[in-house]
Amino acid sequence: MHNQLQYISQGNTVEEQLYNIHKALDNGCDWIQMRFKKNYSDDTFTLAEAVKMLCKEYLATFIINDNVHLAKQLDADGVHLGLSDMSVEEARLILGKTKIIGGTANTFEDVLQRTAENCDYIGLGPFQFTTTKQNLSPILGLEGYRSIIGQMKAKNIQIPIYAIGGITLENIESLMKTGIHGIAVSGLITQTENVSQLINQLNDKLYVTI
Numbered sequence: 001m002h003n004q005l006q007y008i009s010q011g012n013t014v015e016e017q018l019y020n021i022h023k024a025l026d027n028g029c030d031w032i033q034m035r036f037k038k039n040y041s042d043d044t045f046t047l048a049e050a051v052k053m054l055c056k057e058y059l060a061t062f063i064i065n066d067n068v069h070l071a072k073q074l075d076a077d078g079v080h081l082g083l084s085d086m087s088v089e090e091a092r093l094i095l096g097k098t099k100i101i102g103g104t105a106n107t108f109e110d111v112l113q114r115t116a117e118n119c120d121y122i123g124l125g126p127f128q129f130t131t132t133k134q135n136l137s138p139i140l141g142l143e144g145y146r147s148i149i150g151q152m153k154a155k156n157i158q159i160p161i162y163a164i165g166g167i168t169l170e171n172i173e174s175l176m177k178t179g180i181h182g183i184a185v186s187g188l189i190t191q192t193e194n195v196s197q198l199i200n201q202l203n204d205k206l207y208v209t210i
């Protein structure tokens with residue numbers, strides 16, 4: 001089963017990205033999603049290669065946002081795909097059965113689609129407003145998670161759900177009570193000074209409530 005905490009990277013340059021990812025790894029994060037929203041260039045490849053090496057050194061899981069071919073080329077542990085990215089079916093053909101394929105969902109219908117597509121986990125959100133991503137889908141709030149996970153239970157749908165979008169330390173207990181498996185965070189880890197303390201606090205709240 002996947003770790004309950006995924007760090008989604010941030011940074012406008014290769015250097016900023018590497019700084020942030022290194023900080024997350026150094027302080028105990030063991031699952032990194034490299035998210036570098038620039039048109040593909042040599043920089044993307046340079047960054048991905050460096051992140052792959054770092055994750056190997058820290059024994060962390062390394063997945064790549066959007067770019068299935070890059071994940072294949074670098075033998076990354078997997079990818080995260082949105083509803084308008086490459087289809088999970090096509091990604092599965094390229095990456096094979098053993099790689100992690102995460103998929104985004106915003107509604108119960110998306111969850112049904114993602115489950116039928118055989119995603120390994122679902123990033124369900126956004127929980128609340130965030131500046132990390134433009135053109136956000138409708139905000140779910142706690143009620144949204146309760147409703148979607150309630151419908152999943154009624155239909156006995158079992159797939160790990162990760163909450164995403166504007167998550168802070170204060171939200172985790174109530175989010176976990178809705179039945180999510182874990183959280184995917186970007187800004188919180190990137191912007192916090194004392195990341196070691198933060199990750200301990202996050203893990204305490206995540207493990208206790210599962």
Ligand SMILES: Cc1ncc(COP(=O)(O)OP(=O)(O)O)c(N)n1
Binds near residue numbers: 084124
């Ligand atoms: C864990 C997780 N969940 C959701 C997303 C969002 O993916 P997507 O909708 O494709 O948006 P971008 O991140 O590509 O802008 C995610 N990245 N990770």
Ligand SMILES: Cc1ncsc1CCOP(=O)(O)O
Binds near residue numbers: 126129130167
């Ligand atoms: C990639 C993504 N998809 C929905 S919200 C989001 C950003 C999550 O980042 P943060 O934790 O900084 O709100």
Ligand SMILES: [Mg+2]
Binds near residue numbers: 065066081082085
């Ligand atoms: Mg995407």
